[in-house]
Amino acid sequence: MQSYTEENYLKTIYHLAEKTINVQTNAIAEQMQTKPASVTDMIKKLADKGLIDYIKYQGVTLTETGKNTAIDIVRKHRLWEVFLVDKLNFKWDEVHDVAEELEHIKSIELIERLDEFLGFPKADPHGDPIPDKNGRFAKTQFIKLIELKVGDSGTITGVSQHSSPFLKHLEKLGLTLGKQIQVSDVTDFDGSVEIRLSDKQVNISREVAKHILISSNGKN
Amino acid sequence: MQSYTEENYLKTIYHLAEKTINVQTNAIAEQMQTKPASVTDMIKKLADKGLIDYIKYQGVTLTETGKNTAIDIVRKHRLWEVFLVDKLNFKWDEVHDVAEELEHIKSIELIERLDEFLGFPKADPHGDPIPDKNGRFAKTQFIKLIELKVGDSGTITGVSQHSSPFLKHLEKLGLTLGKQIQVSDVTDFDGSVEIRLSDKQVNISREVAKHILISSNGKN
DNA sequence: TTTTATTTTTAGGTAAATCTAAAAATTATT
DNA sequence: AATAATTTTTAGATTTACCTAAAAATAAAA
Known part of the structure; x- marks a missing residue:
């Protein structure tokens, strides 16, 4: 089980890893609005937990477990965004911050039922793909x-x-x-x-x- | 703005205050699954913030502000319970824990829209009254x-x-x-x-x- | 009204997540 | 390759919400 903060680190690393192979301390710090020293502390912890591979001064990469955890958070985030727009009539530019909070609610049952309630959407209100419960993305041709x-x-x-x-x-x-x-x-x-x-x-x-x-x- | 933990203390005190006028340290500790010493720390903090009135050794009562905050959390909790049962088909005995998490999502807009989406329900799945956005309860005759x-x-x-x-x-x-x-x-x-x-x-x-x-x- | 029991508080400490400032390692530049 | 610049890490502190153990206040019983 990960803390709220650990989840946010994993998610950030996941997104940064879409651009670069090795994710650097400073990049994480900037994204998380925190200081590099804090990032170093946290990545040590995540490495100890087996969620990332970390070589000092060389940045980090997600392990299989870490990646799965991150994808699960992304899934939750995007499903909640669909809920907010489709059901609660939020605009597509208003949903991000609330989804940042909702993504940390930790009930598997909740997300499965939400997914069903929403009709198993394949993309969020910005067109970003929503992974299924096994973490698989429908491949898109953009x-x-x-x-x-x-x-x-x-x-x-x-x-x-x-x-x-x-x-x-x-x-x-x-x-x-x-x-x-x-x-x-x-x-x-x-x-x-x-x-x-x-x-x-x-x-x-x-x-x-x-x-x-x-x-x-x-x-x- | 209150922390997650502060909100839980306020909610607990609010519920305990339905039974007794002055809420005691030990009662809070038992309810929150924590130690009396920790409660003392927290009630000092809440008193400093003007959310409770506190006289040493005499227990606490919520201030007007504290009570409003607590009622707002109760409102969120119960609205989410309605959502879980009415929309996601949870059973009435399955919703409490998830609602405990959801009640801390802090977007006023979200709750107003959720309330509307649910058709402005007056009671949660257990029959507990849901306060309106001004904190007023429909009086019930049980x-x-x-x-x-x-x-x-x-x-x-x-x-x-x-x-x-x-x-x-x-x-x-x-x-x-x-x-x-x-x-x-x-x-x-x-x-x-x-x-x-x-x-x-x-x-x-x-x-x-x-x-x-x-x-x-x-x-x- | 002492004594006993209970409740509450204080004192001192821990773990998580942060910080600043300084040191160390890496990368880039001359 | 030596120096400069950048990045990253360490060291030492801080804050929040806890804890244990002991002291103090209050309440109950003899």
């Missing part, structure tokens, strides 16, 4: 909107940025999950992308386009 | 089943014992909330009570009868 060529079309199925301002911005533009889009133009000058929606045309910056994930319908 | 005379009838609207064995026992006998009952006999020998239900007749011990709450339809 492409960044920025990578589309003029004429390409697809469906918005995720975002790779979860900040409230970003999500509110998308909402305002009508760029929400499930929307069908087509790239109608790319501006040479600033790389901004013009997008055709069913009912309108919007222009988004390169920066925004980077963080929108599309499940492609292929070329036009 | 009488203990044990106090009914032969011939009296009423509706089961609550229980004053929440242990799983007790609740499972009632479930097996068909004595669940909302059931219409009539007392058909009281045994002189052991004080056990014979009860007529719509479809059957059951016999319950005095001890069980003490913990069933009836909203009376008056005498027969």
